[in-house]
Amino acid sequence: MSQSSTLKHKIVVTRNLGPDVMPILEGRTEIDLVVWPEDRACDREWLLRNATGAAALVIMVSDKIDAEVLDAAGPGLRAVSTMSVGYEHVDVKELAKRSIALGYTPDVLTEAVADVCIMLALMAGRNAKQTAALVNEGNWPQFSWAPFLFCGPQLSAPSPSRQRTAGFIGFGRIAKATLARLVPFGFTRCIYGANPNSTRQGSSDDSDKELADRLGLASVRRVDLDTVASESDVVFVLAPGSPSTYHVVNEEFLRRMKKTSVLVNASRGTLVDSDALARVLKEGGIWAAGLDVVEGEPNIPADHPLVREPRCVILPHIGSATNETRVDMASLAANNALAAALGEPMPCALNL
Amino acid sequence: MSQSSTLKHKIVVTRNLGPDVMPILEGRTEIDLVVWPEDRACDREWLLRNATGAAALVIMVSDKIDAEVLDAAGPGLRAVSTMSVGYEHVDVKELAKRSIALGYTPDVLTEAVADVCIMLALMAGRNAKQTAALVNEGNWPQFSWAPFLFCGPQLSAPSPSRQRTAGFIGFGRIAKATLARLVPFGFTRCIYGANPNSTRQGSSDDSDKELADRLGLASVRRVDLDTVASESDVVFVLAPGSPSTYHVVNEEFLRRMKKTSVLVNASRGTLVDSDALARVLKEGGIWAAGLDVVEGEPNIPADHPLVREPRCVILPHIGSATNETRVDMASLAANNALAAALGEPMPCALNL
Numbered sequence: 043m044s045q046s047s048t049l050k051h052k053i054v055v056t057r058n059l060g061p062d063v064m065p066i067l068e069g070r071t072e073i074d075l076v077v078w079p080e081d082r083a084c085d086r087e088w089l090l091r092n093a094t095g096a097a098a099l100v101i102m103v104s105d106k107i108d109a110e111v112l113d114a115a116g117p118g119l120r121a122v123s124t125m126s127v128g129y130e131h132v133d134v135k136e137l138a139k140r141s142i143a144l145g146y147t148p149d150v151l152t153e154a155v156a157d158v159c160i161m162l163a164l165m166a167g168r169n170a171k172q173t174a175a176l177v178n179e180g181n182w183p184q185f186s187w188a189p190f191l192f193c194g195p196q197l198s199a200p201s202p203s204r205q206r207t208a209g210f211i212g213f214g215r216i217a218k219a220t221l222a223r224l225v226p227f228g229f230t231r232c233i234y235g236a237n238p239n240s241t242r243q244g245s246s247d248d249s250d251k252e253l254a255d256r257l258g259l260a261s262v263r264r265v266d267l268d269t270v271a272s273e274s275d276v277v278f279v280l281a282p283g284s285p286s287t288y289h290v291v292n293e294e295f296l297r298r299m300k301k302t303s304v305l306v307n308a309s310r311g312t313l314v315d316s317d318a319l320a321r322v323l324k325e326g327g328i329w330a331a332g333l334d335v336v337e338g339e340p341n342i343p344a345d346h347p348l349v350r351e352p353r354c355v356i357l358p359h360i361g362s363a364t365n366e367t368r369v370d371m372a373s374l375a376a377n378n379a380l381a382a383a384l385g386e387p388m389p390c391a392l393n394l
Numbered sequence: 395m396s397q398s399s400t401l402k403h404k405i406v407v408t409r410n411l412g413p414d415v416m417p418i419l420e421g422r423t424e425i426d427l428v429v430w431p432e433d434r435a436c437d438r439e440w441l442l443r444n445a446t447g448a449a450a451l452v453i454m455v456s457d458k459i460d461a462e463v464l465d466a467a468g469p470g471l472r473a474v475s476t477m478s479v480g481y482e483h484v485d486v487k488e489l490a491k492r493s494i495a496l497g498y499t500p501d502v503l504t505e506a507v508a509d510v511c512i513m514l515a516l517m518a519g520r521n522a523k524q525t526a527a528l529v530n531e532g533n534w535p536q537f538s539w540a541p542f543l544f545c546g547p548q549l550s551a552p553s554p555s556r557q558r559t560a561g562f563i564g565f566g567r568i569a570k571a572t573l574a575r576l577v578p579f580g581f582t583r584c585i586y587g588a589n590p591n592s593t594r595q596g597s598s599d600d601s602d603k604e605l606a607d608r609l610g611l612a613s614v615r616r617v618d619l620d621t622v623a624s625e626s627d628v629v630f631v632l633a634p635g636s637p638s639t640y641h642v643v644n645e646e647f648l649r650r651m652k653k654t655s656v657l658v659n660a661s662r663g664t665l666v667d668s669d670a671l672a673r674v675l676k677e678g679g680i681w682a683a684g685l686d687v688v689e690g691e692p693n694i695p696a697d698h699p700l701v702r703e704p705r706c707v708i709l710p711h712i713g714s715a716t717n718e719t720r721v722d723m724a725s726l727a728a729n730n731a732l733a734a735a736l737g738e739p740m741p742c743a744l745n746l
Binding site: 057058059060081082083102103104125150153154156157158160161164165167168169170171173174175176177178179180182183185186187188189190191192193194195196197198199200201204219222223225226227228339340341342343344345349355356357358360363364365366367368370372 | 409410411412433434435454455456477502505506508509510512513516517519520521522523525526527528529530531532534535537538539540541542543544545546547548549550551552556571574575577578579580691692693694695696697701707708709710712715716717718719720722724
């Protein structure tokens with residue numbers, strides 16, 4: 043077979059995925075691999091120019107995939123493969139219209155994000171923002187100890203007689219992995235709700251009972267959002283970003299929460315009304331908040347009302363940022379693209 | 395009975411313990427209560443002057459209790475009651491010589507400190523110092539995302555095939571409460587050691603097996619310190635401060651640790667050689683450290699070598715600082731003093 047008759051499948055990758063992952067795509071004779079060469083987000087012009095004739099694109103959350111990009115790629119494009127679980131940056135209607143598949147990376151980041159949920163619940167409750175700043179700014183020597191200084195509500199139950207209730211908005215894999223981690227902290231009760239506009243999905247009473255039995259909890263129960271707000275010691279926001287979940291944690295929700303409670307958001311910033319949260323924190327309506335995401339990120343300046351709140355811990359969307367998980371996400375994104383380019387089923391495709 | 399014949403027992407308290415706790419001592423006709431009136435550490439001169447004739451003293455870690463204080467109190471002193479689990483600030487030999495009891499507050503802070511151990515392991519591993527600073531200093535908008543930016547080793551096992559080992563120096567109640575919390579993070583193996591100079595105490599192979607079975611771990615094993623260093627993914631330092639534990643984590647120990655491992659110290663600063671830790675962190679010998687205590691605290695300036703290390707998270711000794719735990723500690727300290735003053739057995743006395 044002459045070289046000219048070999049059909050090469052073009053895969054365009056918008057970021058170098060590192061030495062653990064790139065070999066999945068490199069050196070395969072059937073693949074024509076094109077990788078954005080710089081260590082920063084891919085230029086859109088570069089993508090539009092290089093997408094031409096591609097069978098698959100491996101993209102990051104910073105790449106906006108719309109009709110223009112799909113037109114540039116042309117009719118040979120079989121799949122867009124994003125290295126993320128979210129896909130707000132992809133016009134899924136345009137993909138569906140053209141029968142282009144969407145690969146994504148759920149599941150592999152479950153444990154990493156659940157870790158961050160526990161970290162944020164602890165950091166918020168334990169005043170980590172103020173106490174770490176005290177040391178980092180060199181104020182520990184002048185610090186005057188007092189029996190109740192920096193004290194807030196304890197995440198764990200200090201004794202079996204003091205109960206703890208975990209609340210969740212959204213109750214998928216990350217929520218369940220977070221709940222499992224809370225059991226040895228003395229949590230005995232789990233309540234969860236979804237946006238009232240969404241249809242009921244997933245959990246049934248049966249599986250709630252099974253989950254409670256498996257984790258050794260007194261109860262796992264689906265309730266309305268008012269109950270999640272009023273009865274939880276910590277509320278974890280873990281539902282996808284979408285118009286139906288926009289500001290599901292609004293001022294009314296926050297005002298129903300206990301004064302000793304903590305809010306954690308590790309899903310999407312749009313689910314929480316930042317202005318309402320800043321107001322309620324300032325007035326002591328809840329104890330603290332821990333956020334891995336903020337509406338409008340990354341444009342969150344130092345004078346943002348939440349950055350200025352001493353008991354609002356904010357991290358720059360690092361929920362999945364561990365070596366193991368990012369390698370798993372990048373590998374899955376590469377394998378999704380490779381499978382699509384070769385005409386095989388993708389390991390993880392979204393049902394469009 | 396005339397008022398003059400009523401024998402009142404004097405209790406001196408070196409800090410107001412707040413509205414939840416002071417009623418334990420206030421308004422009791424048999425007690426003459428004297429409380430340091432200011433909201434700062436008690437002046438030694440005040441204590442020496444007021445201790446005279448006391449039956450019991452309730453003290454804080456900031457109060458040094460030595461022969462001079464005991465002499466000032468005089469022969470009626472039955473007990474010193476410290477609101478702490480540590481008692482390095484108390485001259486226990488002097489107490490024993492005079493048959494004065496020492497009340498302290500172990501157990502009640504177990505859960506709060508175990509919470510901080512998990513928080514520090516997560517914060518160190520997840521680069522919380524750098525990532526939180528990025529947001530707090532207003533640098534999120536300029537921040538350039540990259541697939542592996544801020545990524546370190548994940549605390550939890552990303553899949554059941556990737557094992558995690560927890561290591562402990564000191565294996566008392568706080569260590570066991572920390573270990574229990576690590577199980578849903580995917581830890582399957584626990585190894586622990588004590589200072590080689592200390593005599594073996596507490597755990598036997600039998601109770602190790604029972605603990606492993608109860609927590610669902612593959613193994614719990616006492617090993618030498620070299621093995622704790624070389625095989626642990628996280629090392630938790632949770633042994634008491636004493637001459638025999640001084641710098642038990644030294645340069646040799648740190649050099650044996652895995653490059654991907656994390657060190658957590660929530661016991662006493664003297665157990666870890668700060669200069670060695672700063673050197674090993676700088677050279678990448680271990681991934682990160684999370685410290686609630688530092689040798690020489692609180693005199694830790696902003697240019698301290700550990701404060702300057704970007705992956706060394708430091709908190710100002712807040713291990714027990716939650717409302718619930720500090721109320722429990724203060725209540726126990728008050729009840730210890732009350733019982734001693736009334737000639738009853740103290741709820742929690744140290745065996746001198």
